[in-house]
Amino acid sequence: MSDSLYNRLGGEAAVDAAVDIFYRKVLADDRINEFFDGVDMDRQAAKQKAFLTMAFGGPNNYTGEDMRKGHAHLVARGLNDSHFDAVVENLGSTLKELGVSDELIGEVAAIAESTRNDVLGR
């Protein structure tokens, strides 16, 4: 069995290292932070961790339908491609900060990209 992306990135320890950095970037990003106003930060951090686990190619059972349901209320508030791009950008800069190679960052971005249409409800 060839080593999975998740293992090459460092598995759960890598997700743990990334989640606070990523969430801080998202909260500080004026293009998207309005979508996080008033949310419970603990619950949100757990969701960020689930998202990163999925984007890292780790264990998850998310379906396209879950993605649609989970983001429908945000789409109703105007979530669009520019916001999705901003999240992917923050994800990339988080990984860069952690010293992950461009090649692996590309693989992560491709997984995130594969959820775009479901997240945006298309």
Place this chain on the structure above:
Amino acid sequence: MPKIVFEGQEYLAEDNETVLDCLIRHDVSVNYSCRAGVCQSCMMMMEEGTPSEASQKGLKDALRAQSYFLMCSFVAGEDIRISRPGKDFQSMETGVLALDKLSDDVLRVRLARPENYSYFPGQFLNLQNPDGVERSYSLASLPDDEDFLELHVRHIPGGKVSGWVHTALKAGDRVTISPATGDCFYTPGQPGQNLLLIGTGTGLAPLYGILRDALRQGHQGDIHLYHGSSVMEGLYLVDALKTLDAAHANMHYHPCVSQGTPPAGIISGRADQKALEAIGKLDSWRIYLCGREDMVKSARQKAFLSGASLKDIYTDPFVPAVD
């Protein structure tokens, strides 16, 4: 086959079936999302049985200490009983021991501690007035050293419970309380970690419990307590806190007043702002935020952006009653 007892019903789990899958198979309505032990949507409290390490992975220490676990990551090997987190349990009666004025509008209420009443200092209970209206109050007492339950009750204009406490309640009366709940309390295990405690008004009640609990358990790291009020009269337990500050080299008490010019020794400004300014980077700190909801929310975000890990931020926001 092990039995899962949930809300009065029994469900039989199949071999290697997670608790979550078992409840879903039986059409029980429960929250879940990732089913991979990450999103924490399916968290429950185990009342009988022992959660596995895997089923508590990623949970805050305070949640582990209360036997919270993730249903998607637990296969029962024996019969267990579980309940939804934060659910109300059977209420009970107890006696009022004493009422003492702490400040112009804050009363210290001491209740007899019912037998087997367990709690962590900083958790809260619901106190019921004679009309059955309930309000939450945090516990400032220490279960191991004190045989009473101590609450700090501020008189809210028009308050259905605080008004009753301030005008009608007296020593010797019987009152109805709930068991203690909440995850804002001290957990041992990292005695060298620095602690930042920020409270406004009667947000001091949980912090007074947490602070004394940490000291009693021999906490070694620095403990900074910022207690804020808009006016001088709102600061209370000042002498007791100064005494603790003098007795413990690692404990530092910072009273703050946000309006007017306070006397020497009192910081001028809002407690959360002054604390975050003074300490700066909060990497590896543990933070407790108690009091007005808007203060708690904004201080939590600022503390996180200043480097604190969310797992190390504990909050007790006082949400105004609506009924």
